[in-house]
Amino acid sequence: MDLETALSRPVPLDRCEEILREVLLGRRAELRKSWRHFISSEGLGALGSLAKEVESFLSGQNTLRDWRFAASFAWVNCDATFQDCLYAIALAGKVEYELSDTSPPPLLPRDLNKLSRTERMEVLCDRYRCPLNIGLPGESEVAEEILRQMMVQDRAKLEAGAEFDVDMVLLKLNLAGVRALMTRDLRYLDALNYFYELPRRSLTRMRANPRFLASWLCIYAQLLCTLDW
Amino acid sequence: MRVAVIAGSISGGFRIAREVETLAGVELFVVICNVGKRSPLLRWSRELLSALKSLSWWTLTTKACSYARRGRLIILHRPLDDATSIERLGALRCDVGLHAANVIYREPTISSFRLGILNAHIGILPKYRGRCVVEWSVLHGDPTGVTVFFIDSGIDTGDRIVLREFIPSNRWKSAGALKKMLFGCDGRLYRKAVEALMQPGVQLEENDISKGHRYYVMSKMFKHIINKKLTDRGNLA
Numbered sequence: 001m002d003l004e005t006a007l008s009r010p011v012p013l014d015r016c017e018e019i020l021r022e023v024l025l026g027r028r029a030e031l032r033k034s035w036r037h038f039i040s041s042e043g044l045g046a047l048g049s050l051a052k053e054v055e056s057f058l059s060g061q062n063t064l065r066d067w068r069f070a071a072s073f074a075w076v077n078c079d080a081t082f083q084d085c086l087y088a089i090a091l092a093g094k095v096e097y098e099l100s101d102t103s104p105p106p107l108l109p110r111d112l113n114k115l116s117r118t119e120r121m122e123v124l125c126d127r128y129r130c131p132l133n134i135g136l137p138g139e140s141e142v143a144e145e146i147l148r149q150m151m152v153q154d155r156a157k158l159e160a161g162a163e164f165d166v167d168m169v170l171l172k173l174n175l176a177g178v179r180a181l182m183t184r185d186l187r188y189l190d191a192l193n194y195f196y197e198l199p200r201r202s203l204t205r206m207r208a209n210p211r212f213l214a215s216w217l218c219i220y221a222q223l224l225c226t227l228d229w
Numbered sequence: 230m231r232v233a234v235i236a237g238s239i240s241g242g243f244r245i246a247r248e249v250e251t252l253a254g255v256e257l258f259v260v261i262c263n264v265g266k267r268s269p270l271l272r273w274s275r276e277l278l279s280a281l282k283s284l285s286w287w288t289l290t291t292k293a294c295s296y297a298r299r300g301r302l303i304i305l306h307r308p309l310d311d312a313t314s315i316e317r318l319g320a321l322r323c324d325v326g327l328h329a330a331n332v333i334y335r336e337p338t339i340s341s342f343r344l345g346i347l348n349a350h351i352g353i354l355p356k357y358r359g360r361c362v363v364e365w366s367v368l369h370g371d372p373t374g375v376t377v378f379f380i381d382s383g384i385d386t387g388d389r390i391v392l393r394e395f396i397p398s399n400r401w402k403s404a405g406a407l408k409k410m411l412f413g414c415d416g417r418l419y420r421k422a423v424e425a426l427m428q429p430g431v432q433l434e435e436n437d438i439s440k441g442h443r444y445y446v447m448s449k450m451f452k453h454i455i456n457k458k459l460t461d462r463g464n465l466a
Contacts, residue, residue: 019454019457019458019461020368020454023450023453023454027450144443147445148443148445151445151446152445155445155446186368186369186451187365187442187444187445190445190447190448190450190451191445193448193449193450193451194445194446194447194448196448197448197449197450
């Protein structure tokens, strides 16, 4: 039997690039003004030497770096800490990395989910010490699991105003953001859109981790001025 | 072929039944399940309200009585995955179930039907699984439509596709209206799917999930883009 019924044919639709670009830049302009509602002055102070850079990055002109080149690597090693690497990416800076011939054994979502909350944080921060690795094709299963958790369980908790794990949610938002920068997958960008649009009361609770919060907003700012989706 | 419509309300069940009952060789049952474990009072007042809203309450009542008299209207008081409900479904010895209830099916419920339970998914499989797939298809400039497939306990991962129909979106000016139209195609497409399954040597397509993605609820920002896109196109048309 022919699967497609006789009367229907695919209708080619043009992409919404122009509208998308306009709307993303509009959100970037909004973020330029509103980011101070998310990061308090105490939070900014907690960033130490990074505070000025974060402030000028979020308030300043559009800055971005094209990270897609890294998606073709097998695996990347770096000497810097997870936080330092994350900030280098978030602020569109330079990441000092070395290409590796071998990648670590695959991380299966079911194994990740068996771990305790602390172990899961450790495993993710260790595996993605250079966060560019989350954008590699071989990491798509973990990335999909992170996206699923964000958009199903975490979203439901935040929408209901229930308790949520601030550090873990922010870690996932950062990793999802890096994946979006590298793969241009609109689903990951939209997950960040969705969380940005959540009620302010939920988002202000994220101030508990100003470092992850600031890096997430900087990555989001880069995504909003990325034009080639 | 013995077919059961699994519905969350009497009006919803008979909306589908109306399309399928005239098919030659089909023995049709309507199973009404208690979605959300509602109390009897709440459940029946909702039924009454939806019957009155449909403006065809008399037709609906006579139809329901006719099905009940022939033992073809089954009202489940317990959740669908409860052992007693599964036993009642199994006793019907149906070949196919037609999904029309807002429930998630577990394996024992699915196995109560010889071939399984069909779902009319308002997206093109295997590319678009999950939620807001109409909006995501429009955003990516892909065709919209409905896929009828046999479900499993995952999210649109059931591996047998019976049919898919591409339905153009360019007449519709909002995502809401477009989705409502696509949801409304379920009865007609279930009829086509059942007809196809009765054909000897029917070939089903594999739903290869590696060829698509799971999608999630869409942000207000992206929904705005979709509606703007549909409005612009509608105005041009």
